[in-house]
Amino acid sequence: xxxVRSRTVRTERLATHIRxxxxxxxxxxxxxNLSDGSAxxxxxxxxxxxxxxxxPDLRGYGNSEPAPVDATRGVGDYRDDLAALxxxxxxxxxxxxxxxxxxxxxxxxxxxxxxxxxxxxxVAPVSPYGFGGTKPDGTPCAPDFAGxxxxxxxxxxxxxxxxxxxxxxxxxxxxxxxxxLYFPGPDxxxxxxxxxxxxxxxxxxxxxxxxxxxxxxxxxxxxxxTRGVLNAISPKYLNWSGLPExxxxxxxxxxxxxxxxxVSDTSMVDLGHLGxxxxxxxxxxxxxxxxxxxxxxxxxxLTRYGDHSEHVMEGTGHxxxxxxxxxxxxxxxxHLSRVSAG
Numbered sequence: 001x002x003x004v005r006s007r008t009v010r011t012e013r014l015a016t017h018i019r020x021x022x023x024x025x026x027x028x029x030x031x032x033n034l035s036d037g038s039a040x041x042x043x044x045x046x047x048x049x050x051x052x053x054x055x056p057d058l059r060g061y062g063n064s065e066p067a068p069v070d071a072t073r074g075v076g077d078y079r080d081d082l083a084a085l086x087x088x089x090x091x092x093x094x095x096x097x098x099x100x101x102x103x104x105x106x107x108x109x110x111x112x113x114x115x116x117x118x119x120x121x122x123v124a125p126v127s128p129y130g131f132g133g134t135k136p137d138g139t140p141c142a143p144d145f146a147g148x149x150x151x152x153x154x155x156x157x158x159x160x161x162x163x164x165x166x167x168x169x170x171x172x173x174x175x176x177x178x179x180x181l182y183f184p185g186p187d188x189x190x191x192x193x194x195x196x197x198x199x200x201x202x203x204x205x206x207x208x209x210x211x212x213x214x215x216x217x218x219x220x221x222x223x224x225x226t227r228g229v230l231n232a233i234s235p236k237y238l239n240w241s242g243l244p245e246x247x248x249x250x251x252x253x254x255x256x257x258x259x260x261x262x263v264s265d266t267s268m269v270d271l272g273h274l275g276x277x278x279x280x281x282x283x284x285x286x287x288x289x290x291x292x293x294x295x296x297x298x299x300x301x302l303t304r305y306g307d308h309s310e311h312v313m314e315g316t317g318h319x320x321x322x323x324x325x326x327x328x329x330x331x332x333x334x335h336l337s338r339v340s341a342g
Contacts, residue, residue, distance in 0.1 A: 001045040006063075012084045013080060013081050016057065016065070016088075019044060020054045020055070021047060022047050022050075022052050024049070025052065026089075026091050027054070027096075029044065029053065030078075030098040031057070031058065031061065032102050033209070034174075034198070035195070036201055039319070040053075040097075042322070042325045046326070046329040051336065060203040060229070062198070069228055070227065071228055071237055074233075075101070075104050075105045075233065077232070078108075079113075082106075093117065093118050094118060095121070095336060099319075100126060103125025104125055107122055107243055108238070110243060110246065110248040111240055111243050114249070119252075120253070124257065126263065128239065129235045129238075131148060131235070132271060133146060141272070141289045147223075148230075149213055149230050150212050150230045150231050151210075151223070152230060153209070154172055157173075157174070158204060158209075179192070180261075181262055181318065182195060182317060183317045184257070188316075190323055195322070207227045209228060210228055211228020212225030213225045213231075219289060240301075244306070251335070252305065252308035254302060254309070254311070256310075257318060260317050263318065267292065313328070
């Protein structure tokens, strides 16, 4: 197991905290929402010789600078931060691994910097049409993209994060988010304390998590604002469906858990699915606001892309690399080896 070391790198855009191991061909791991680079510690430690693992904290997460997010650029701020980090480290082309929000970041990066990508490993990535409020072909359920963005966050969760709550007293506590959304059941939870610390290190506010919002005449009554994390992944601003036409030809290994409760065709944080299930009142119906088929949307775009494989880790949830780290690392290392072999 490689020792994980950390430092802060001053780039042209912001001070970025990174965790790293090894030396050689660079493999950059990008974390998801309500997380930080420490989520990748096991995978950094498991990297084989000849690889340099790097896991940055995105802006507003962990120990990186809490700079605000301009959501009108989609994940453009995160993408440009990543490019600036590679420049500061003197790296040209890298392997990219990204989880959830981080999956969207690396796929967007590949669209905009195709020559800097050796391979792509999106893990439970946000849909190519963003998160929330789209029909199967990616068209919005409402013209103002209602049902996505900063207003869809649960205010009780935001309050408990702000309070640094480490208890399990509330069903919406950060600890219970780990237990009920990150993993498929209490007996599968691993690294609970580390994941909890990642949530509690999240910078809060309109420019960070969850972001601002606007009122809407359309169900469920909120539409995206222009700042912060959840607006950055709203379909109003995020769209990586152009990857097949981008010129990127890096091989893609898409890994997901079959019991993922967050990125799923029946996501427990998608208002379309929650409305259809009776959890959100006044749902306008399947024709107007269906559950977002996130898996099918990703599969459709990657099928058009071409060089990809989809691997489903059975019995795992939203954090398959934490739930079964050795299985995940074996998949990743085989992918890296295939690419390196040409």
